[in-house]
Amino acid sequence: MLPLRECRESLTxxxxxxxxxxxxxxxxxxxxxxxxxxxxxxxxxxxPATLGLAPSDFEALWQAYFPGPHLRLENGKxxxxxxxxxxxxxxxxxxxGPAQIFDWMARIVAYGCxxxxxxxxxxxxxxxxxxxxxxxxxxxxxxxxxVGDMKWKKFIYRHYCSRDGIYVCPAPSCGECADYAKCFxxxx
Numbered sequence: 001m002l003p004l005r006e007c008r009e010s011l012t013x014x015x016x017x018x019x020x021x022x023x024x025x026x027x028x029x030x031x032x033x034x035x036x037x038x039x040x041x042x043x044x045x046x047x048p049a050t051l052g053l054a055p056s057d058f059e060a061l062w063q064a065y066f067p068g069p070h071l072r073l074e075n076g077k078x079x080x081x082x083x084x085x086x087x088x089x090x091x092x093x094x095x096x097g098p099a100q101i102f103d104w105m106a107r108i109v110a111y112g113c114x115x116x117x118x119x120x121x122x123x124x125x126x127x128x129x130x131x132x133x134x135x136x137x138x139x140x141x142x143x144x145x146x147v148g149d150m151k152w153k154k155f156i157y158r159h160y161c162s163r164d165g166i167y168v169c170p171a172p173s174c175g176e177c178a179d180y181a182k183c184f185x186x187x188x
Contacts, residue, residue, distance in 0.1 A: 039124025052111030
């Protein structure tokens with residue numbers, strides 16, 4: 001049996017070997033989505049099996065990026081958060097263009113914010129670098145505002161709260177996070 005890391009790499013490579021439709025073959029988000037799907041197939045992250053998308057949108061994403069048989073994906077432990085629509089709206093305000101993929105990524109990232117770990121982990125990605133590529137590609141204006149390289153979930157919530165004038169911010173489960181001391185230590 002392959003170690004988890006090798007399984008993830010194998011699944012990601014399998015997806016990337018599939019020919020994407022012409023409009024999506026060179027999309028820089030394609031390897032990120034492949035990693036996210038591989039993570040979900042290995043029960044990493046908290047996203048639902050459709051990544052937080054409507055089933056028809058998930059099918060459209062799948063057929064555009066990785067036509068062929070689906071990986072076996074099951075629901076993660078995604079919790080409902082009352083601010084989900086507000087987070088989606090915030091991300092949509094900063095999307096990188098009118099293409100449908102940016103709308104889909106706004107929903108996926110917002111659903112990832114419902115988890116208890118770092119956003120890259122809750123999305124089922126392999127590392128924080130993949131999340132940075134996702135943010136810089138799908139939400140470039142928002143990513144440009146993160147000049148202090150703050151952890152993405154904390155940054156999104158801080159931006160959401162300051163934008164909407166919320167003084168007691170609902171950042172999810174920070175007290176339960178293993179990196180609580182790092183996130184809430186003095187900024188240096």
